[in-house]
Amino acid sequence: MLRLEKRPTPSQFWQYGTPIVAVLLTMIVGGILFAMLGKDPIAVIRTIFWDPIFGEFAFYLRGQLLVKAGPLILIAIGLALGFRAGIWNIGAEGQYIMGAVIGASVGLAVYPTETRLIYPVMVIAGALGGWLWAMIPAILKTRFNTNEILVSLMLVYVAETILAKAATGFLRNPDGAGFPGSRNFSSYKAASNPELIAGSGLHWGGVAALVTAILVYILLQRHILGFQIKLAGQAPRAARFHGVNPTRLVVFCMGVSGALAGLAGLFEVTGPAGQISIDFNSGYGFTAIIVAFLGRLNPIGIVFAGLLMALTYVGGEMAATNLGLPSAAIQVFQGMLLFFLLGVDVLSNYRIRMFMGAK
């Protein structure tokens, strides 16, 4: 018989060991899944995890990892702050959209003015857009005690409708013969977010993600606010005795995660995506939730988790095209990662004991 026994304190070893075990388990079970689909599991796993970094086309794909990981990391760090404090912002996707729409609106409003001031103003507008969208669930929670999970999630669909309206209406390219989609920022220099070094895949969004990771790490380790966030999540009652103001904490955490998601949207729309289109959003806001947990809600962990997640996307696409794997199989594979992580997590709080004989 196996029995779970609670550890007196969470295991330091498993705290960091579980992500690695989860990745290995995902590879094994994913491999079995791929084999059942009639594909060579070794080839698939190699295509997903090895080829984008060291394979034939790595010169191109390495940069793409940064393109894909940038917004994931930026959003996940913001979410992790809230998750640590027990504040569940599930609507980063909507905040990401609103950041892009509002930031792009500012840029397009002054088209075709060319001055260096435009881009910084757009960045601020993007952050503000995401922040405003996150303030709705935050204020509803603090004033009326609504559930922020539901409200923020529902607001994603509202944001999608606004996005459709923007692409077909108020942001539509006036020179586009009536077709949906805004002007392409790649041909509007002052408002575009190109690769900083050609071929590297690194744009301002990637830079912002790294800087944010460091800042949030410092906040959590060294600042009283970081301590309050951790305390509120681990021991809400103790936090209140300690003088933590829960209203302020909700507004702060929701606001930061919203602003970071908005920033990610702005960097994406002016950079890799290039334009506001009807379905500009491609799920970064939701995937970032997985990234946040995979990274142990730790800013530095999230950077690695974001890169790993990007790898499964980029490599997954390679596997789909070259090996004919259905895209649903890749999604299952990515889902397994979170599943095993949460499952294996039990080891950091419990130990497994062999139990012999009668009760």
Next chain:
Amino acid sequence: MKRRHLLASAALGLGLAFSGAANAQMDKVKACFVYVGPVGDGGWTYQHDVGRQDVEAAFGDRVETAFQENVPEGADAERVLTQMALSGCNIIFTTSFGYMDPTNAVAAKFPNVMFEHATGYKRDHPNVSTYNARFYEGRAVQGTIAGRMTKTNKIGYIASFPIPEVVMGINSYYLHAKKVNPDVELTVVWAYTWFDPAKEADAAKAMIEQGVDVIAAHTDSTAPLAEAAKSNGAVIGFGQASDMSEYAPSPRVSSIIDNWGPYYVKRVGQLLDGTYESGDAWEGISGGEVLIGDITDAVPAEVKAEAEAMRDAIAAGSYHPFTGPINKQDGSAWLAEGQTAPDGDLLGMGFYVEGITGEIPK
């Protein structure tokens, strides 16, 4: 689960065939396809994938195909296209409007790979072609059936986005319903989605409550038909993009089927024998790209005959669905007696024809 299919724009040089770069014969072609939805969507993407299988069946060992489904539009599309070009695809079909800018961007980097973009209008490079189908021809057939079949004289149209292709379909549907039934009134509901069964069902429900008894949809799911099916035969509709024959004989009384196979087989064949040239293709019923699904027995024989005559006249080229006199909604003249609509007018269509109430959202 959204897709875009829009039309090529006249403003950007319709009918101008650029001379493509490929003219040597090839022993083997690798043809790659990028899909916006899953191949099992039963509609838009499914039909493109049927076309891909047609290519395999037609050329056997001389062709290798690959595809990628569920590719989001934007930066992800650009990466997928680049990967395909790097991995040796000779021709890449990008099957959604939103792939327009990524297709052109990647085409610039790979001048020896041919790119075919469905429903777009940008051909910025000599190796980019565009293609689409004249779905409005199918709407003429549906309009005829709708005008004859409605008992309440109220017909409906679930529209996706206010873009020329959709407006064109609405106009064609209405004109032909009115032609056979001057009392007909059209209700248009804008769903702002290509695929959202819940929204589509709501739209259908709202129209049925208003007394609409024939519903056409420019969205892809079977939800409007499922909603119509609850009416015990009082409300009918049409299959969209694919045949949707599971709802036959009623409420699905006919359908518009996207049939991309002939075009894909033609283009890959041209690449093999060295006659490929870039250009713009806009075929309809006559070219086999638009098929009219079987008209069921729920429709009286004389109506069926009339609708089939319409289909055959369009196929033979003896009838154009937009033949004057036609006025715009505001009463101003558009087409004079006997005049047919120039493609340019259709591709930029931003107005309703006379008789339709309501406004196109701006």
